[in-house]
Structures are given as structure tokens and as C-alpha cells.
Amino acid sequence: MTTDAVETLAVARTVAALREHVAAYRRRGESVGLVPTMGALHAGHLALVEAARRQCDRVVATLFVNPKQFDRPDDLTHYPRDEGRDARLLDEAGADLLFAPSGAEMYPDGFATTVCVGGVTDSLEGAHRPGHFDGVTTVVTKLLLQSLPDRAFFGEKDYQQLVTVRRLARDLDIPVTIEGVPIVREGDGLALSSRNQRLTADQRAVAPTLARVLRDSAARLADGTADADAVLDGGRRTLLNAGFDAVDYLALCDARDLTPLARADRPARLLAAAWLGPVRLIDNIAVGDAG
Numbered sequence: 001m002t003t004d005a006v007e008t009l010a011v012a013r014t015v016a017a018l019r020e021h022v023a024a025y026r027r028r029g030e031s032v033g034l035v036p037t038m039g040a041l042h043a044g045h046l047a048l049v050e051a052a053r054r055q056c057d058r059v060v061a062t063l064f065v066n067p068k069q070f071d072r073p074d075d076l077t078h079y080p081r082d083e084g085r086d087a088r089l090l091d092e093a094g095a096d097l098l099f100a101p102s103g104a105e106m107y108p109d110g111f112a113t114t115v116c117v118g119g120v121t122d123s124l125e126g127a128h129r130p131g132h133f134d135g136v137t138t139v140v141t142k143l144l145l146q147s148l149p150d151r152a153f154f155g156e157k158d159y160q161q162l163v164t165v166r167r168l169a170r171d172l173d174i175p176v177t178i179e180g181v182p183i184v185r186e187g188d189g190l191a192l193s194s195r196n197q198r199l200t201a202d203q204r205a206v207a208p209t210l211a212r213v214l215r216d217s218a219a220r221l222a223d224g225t226a227d228a229d230a231v232l233d234g235g236r237r238t239l240l241n242a243g244f245d246a247v248d249y250l251a252l253c254d255a256r257d258l259t260p261l262a263r264a265d266r267p268a269r270l271l272a273a274a275w276l277g278p279v280r281l282i283d284n285i286a287v288g289d290a291g
């Protein structure tokens with residue numbers, strides 16, 4: 001455990017070790033920010049760490065490729081992993097502790113509990129990735145209860161996940177503030193994602209069309225008068241013409257509870273998921289100022 005003035009990244013492999021570190025922070029009266037990740041870190045994750053550093057005395061990052069949230073075995077097999085690199089990046093970004101448990105530590109023999117959030121998980125990612133959100137909400141509940149942070153930081157890139165985790169924390173009275181962090185993008189607009197590493201050069205050239213379609217569609221919907229169906233049909237055609245292989249959804253939703261909207265006449269979010277070969281990209285954007 002790091003107890004002297006030289007701050008370097010400490011690593012905890014067990015829940016007991018994580019709790020010891022957090023207890024030491026608490027004894028010193030320090031606040032704690034939690035940044036859950038599945039590793040393969042990029043500037044999007046580091047923006048979460050920076051936000052946590054700004055708002056909390058101590059930053060605990062977690063690295064666990066959670067098998068329960070993968071709906072496709074090949075996606076889990078191909079998920080990029082490099083803990084050494086991740087630890088270096090977290091250290092440089094100023095995180096204090098990396099919690100990197102084994103599968104057996106998180107799900108020991110006999111593990112039999114699922115946390116299931118209704119409503120906000122029914123559509124979009126939930127409709128296309130069966131079981132995904134049960135896996136996310138089960139592991140996030142565990143991470144929150146294991147570390148009991150003051151704040152936990154989630155990217156707006158996974159917007160439905162952020163809305164779901166807010167619902168979960170509220171419904172289960174978990175005493176944590178859930179903070180959303182804006183999407184970090186490449187210069188050409190593509191939202192950073194670990195899965196981008198799997199794109200071929202040709203697919204990478206097509207990928208920014210997703211962000212462009214979201215931006216253009218959001219601009220057309222922004223004043224709340226345009227009919228969403230017509231705008232979104234055009235957006236889906238643009239994606240397919242640009243080279244996307246399939247569009248799972250391009251949808252206009254209420255920004256708070258993700259119910260579908262026919263027009264953006266209240267705070268709204270436009271969300272999309274589309275395939276380039278075996279890689280599934282997601283992205284979203286606020287519509288108007290308040291989305």
C-alpha cells in the first residue's frame with residue numbers, strides 16, 4: 001500500500017486489499033473517485049481519470065474485462081488486453097490505485113446474483129445485446145459496493161450505460177454521485193473506443209461517417225419541428241451507402257429515460273450503433289442545447 005509522500009500507482013487484486021486502501025484514504029479524510037474500465041485504455045478513459053482527479057482527492061481505477069456483459073463469445077475473445085500499458089497510463093494520469101481482480105475474485109464458485117435494471121435497458125443496446133446490461137449492472141453494483149466511492153465516473157460514449165447506472169444507484173440507495181464525462185473524439189470525429197483497434201484501414205476511413213450522420217441529423221432535429229422518422233431514415237441510408245454493413249439503430253430518445261421521441265421537443269439524445277465487418281461501433285450526441 002502507498003503510505004508515504006511519493007505517489008505511485010498501487011495495485012489491488014482482491015476486494016480485501018481494495019478496501020484496505022480505501023479505508024486508509026478515508027482515515028485521512030480524503031474523498032474517493034471511482035473510474036470503472038475494461039482496460040485497453042485511451043484518451044477517453046484518461047478523461048474520466050482527469051475528471052475524477054479534479055473532483056476527488058483519490059482516484060481508484062478498475063480494470064476487469066467482465067465476461068458477464070459480453071453477448072458474443074468472439075467479442076470477449078478479441079477484447080484487447082494489456083495491463084502493463086494500462087497501469088503505466090493510469091500512473092501518468094495520476095490515478096492512485098488500480099483494482100484489477102481476477103475472474104474468480106469477482107465471481108467465485110457459487111456466485112448466483114444478477115442485478116437487473118428495468119425500463120431504460122429495454123431498448124437500443126439492451127435490445128441488441130441480450131444479457132449485456134444485466135452483466136454491466138451486476139459488476140457495477142459490485143464495484144460500487146466494494147469501493148464505496150463518493151463519485152463514480154462514466155463516459156457519455158456509453159450513454160445508455162450512464163443512464164442505467166444512475167437509475168441503479170438511485171434505486172438501490174447506493175450513496176454515490178454518478179458523473180457523466182463528455183465523449184472524447186479523434187480529429188475526424190470518431191469516438192475513441194477500444195474496439196476501434198480492430199478496424200481495417202478501409203473500415204477506419206468509413207467509421208467517422210457515424211459521428212457525421214449523428215451531427216447532421218441532430219442539427220436537422222434541433223429546433224424540435226422536424227419529423228424524426230424522416231431524418232433518421234435518411235441517416236441510416238447514408239451510413240449504409242458509406243460502407244457500414246448494418247445499422248442496429250439510429251434513434252431519437254428522451255435524454256433522461258431514453259423513451260423514443262417523434263421529435264426533439266424536450267431534452268433529447270440521438271443514439272446509434274452500426275457494424276463495420278465484425279466491429280460494432282456506438283456513438284451518440286445531444287440534440288439542441290439541453291440534450
Ligand SMILES: Nc1ncnc2c1ncn2[C@@H]1O[C@H](COP(=O)(O)OP(=O)(O)OP(=O)(O)O)[C@@H](O)[C@H]1O
Nearest residue numbers: 037038039044154155157158183184192193194195
Ligand atoms: N471516447 C470516450 N469518451 C469518453 N468516455 C469514454 C470513451 N470511450 C470509453 N469511455 C468510457 O470509459 C469507460 C470504460 O469503457 P470501456 O473500458 O468499455 O472502453 P471502451 O473504449 O468504451 O471500450 P469498448 O467500447 O470497446 O468496450 C466507460 O465509462 C466508457 O463510457
Ligand SMILES: CC(C)(CO)[C@@H](O)C(=O)[O-]
Nearest residue numbers: 036037038066136139158
Ligand atoms: C462500466 C464497465 C467497466 C463495467 O464492466 C464497462 O461496461 C465499461 O467499460 O463501460
Ligand code: BAL
Nearest residue numbers: 038069070132158161
Ligand atoms: N463500453 C461498454 C462496455 C461494452 O461494450 O461491453
